[in-house]
Amino acid sequence: MSHRLMLQSGMISQTASGIYCWLPLSVRVIDKITRIICEEQDKIGANRVFFTTIQPAELWMESGRYDDYGKEMLRIVDRKDNNFLYSPTNEEQATDVFRRYVKGYKGLPVILYQIHWKFRDEIRPRFGVMRGREFLMKDGYSFASSFEEAEEIYRRIFKSYIAIFRRIGLTPIPVQADSGAIGGNMSHEFHVLAETGESTLYYDKKLLTASDEELMTTFAVSDEKYDPKVTPIPESELQVSKGIEVGHIFYFGKKYSEPMNAFVLDKDGNKLYPEMGSYGIGVSRLVAAIIEASHDDRGIIWPEPVAPFDVTILNLHTKNAECCAAADKIYEAISARKEVLYDDRDLSIGEKMADADLIGIPWQIIIGQKNLANGIIEIKKRATGEITKMSLEAIIERFSK
Numbered sequence: 009m010s011h012r013l014m015l016q017s018g019m020i021s022q023t024a025s026g027i028y029c030w031l032p033l034s035v036r037v038i039d040k041i042t043r044i045i046c047e048e049q050d051k052i053g054a055n056r057v058f059f060t061t062i063q064p065a066e067l068w069m070e071s072g073r074y075d076d077y078g079k080e081m082l083r084i085v086d087r088k089d090n091n092f093l094y095s096p097t098n099e100e101q102a103t104d105v106f107r108r109y110v111k112g113y114k115g116l117p118v119i120l121y122q123i124h125w126k127f128r129d130e131i132r133p134r135f136g137v138m139r140g141r142e143f144l145m146k147d148g149y150s151f152a153s154s155f156e157e158a159e160e161i162y163r164r165i166f167k168s169y170i171a172i173f174r175r176i177g178l179t180p181i182p183v184q185a186d187s188g189a190i191g192g193n194m195s196h197e198f199h200v201l202a203e204t205g206e207s208t209l210y211y212d213k214k215l216l217t218a219s220d221e222e223l224m225t226t227f228a229v230s231d232e233k234y235d236p237k238v239t240p241i242p243e244s245e246l247q248v249s250k251g252i253e254v255g256h257i258f259y260f261g262k263k264y265s266e267p268m269n270a271f272v273l274d275k276d277g278n279k280l281y282p283e284m285g286s287y288g289i290g291v292s293r294l295v296a297a298i299i300e301a302s303h304d305d306r307g308i309i310w311p312e313p314v315a316p317f318d319v320t321i322l323n324l325h326t327k328n329a330e331c332c333a334a335a336d337k338i339y340e341a342i343s344a345r346k347e348v349l350y351d352d353r354d355l356s357i358g359e360k361m362a363d364a365d366l367i368g369i370p371w372q373i374i375i376g377q378k379n380l381a382n383g384i385i386e387i388k389k390r391a392t393g394e395i396t397k398m399s400l401e402a403i404i405e406r407f408s409k
């Protein structure tokens with residue numbers, strides 16, 4: 009569903025299997041998500057960087073993952089026959105930056121994160137950007153001086169992720185997970201509820217109202233791990249819903265710091281290998297997940313915090329001087345405070361209204377010549393379809409706040 013809506017609304021354009029161009033509307037959504045992520049990550053002391061998308065193979069040989077990663081890794085040879093790869097994730101590179109720049113125990117803990125492109129040569133790219141080959145990820149890496157400190161950071165990130173998904177307007181369900189290929193012994197997936205989700209979640213109802221602290225310990229599992237015989241949830245409390253995995257966090261101790269010889273000196277001059285974790289959010293997948301969670305049969309319904317625009321002005325009669333003057337006046341008056349999409353295309357009323365519903369901007373200001381002659385302009389709330397008639401002045405007042 010999200011894939012069809014993203015194509016129809018001109019958000020993305022496929023260039024190869026699992027590889028998409030992001031067009032103006034979707035970039036604005038990504039910018040909104042990015043801003044929310046950065047604000048919440050900065051609050052917990054994480055620092056934003058840009059690692060690179062092209063990495064030398066040597067880094068992955070040090071960790072032993074160059075051979076293990078297999079066919080999902082896109083391998084590249086430069087003109088001097090050096091082996092490179094397009095980043096599927098950046099644990100090795102983050103560890104390399106750490107060992108170059110952090111020399112003493114006083115430099116710990118450190119949390120670095122980026123929002124950057126990844127490439128994984130998935131066998132079956134599916135549902136558009138939901139499972140792409142090239143995709144945008146927020147990936148963070150932490151370095152701590154002890155297990156206790158690493159655990160405290162893990163909790164901080166966990167809470168930050170819950171806050172991020174809630175601010176976007178989604179319902180996050182944290183699920184205890186095996187840490188799979190990344191390795192280690194503490195891991196949570198974050199799913200968001202959507203009827204069309206690929207995973208089935210089994211969780212205790214109290215997750216939906218739990219505090220952050222309770223969320224970490226309340227039971228939830230996804231499909232393959234569900235066994236009714238061992239689930240510690242009373243039948244009356246068990247909730248089964250569909251979800252989409254939009255985030256995944258890992259604690260993996262010294263899995264990279266030891267083999268990559270990344271250490272600092274502790275206060276007695278001994279080598280201290282940091283306890284590490286990594287933390288991911290599928291940013292481009294989130295765009296599709298938001299649409300899965302929020303649409304109707306006419307199109308997308310953007311939650312206000314991530315909508316590409318706050319409001320759209322529909323001038324239904326672009327050849328009518330009064331309509332144009334009213335639309336211009338409103339645009340001029342409110343565009344300092346609101347992000348406005350001004351539709352002055354020379355199309356039929358039906359086409360413009362259908363497009364506005366399809367692209368899902370939260371508010372529509374609808375200017376038609378008959379209403380305007382009576383001093384009336386309509387505003388429509390996309391989520392409910394509710395229409396209110398107002399004067400031009402009242403509309404300017406309403407959207408200038």
Ligand code: P5A
Nearest residue numbers: 097138139140143147253254255256287288290293
């Ligand atoms: C955590 C950060 C990692 O890669 N290393 C750095 C760790 N985890 S992960 O689970 O493999 O990926 C994190 C999130 O990225 C999204 N994702 C994808 N999105 C679109 N297309 C894909 N092919 C794809 N693969 C992973 C998911 O949301 C995942 O939770």
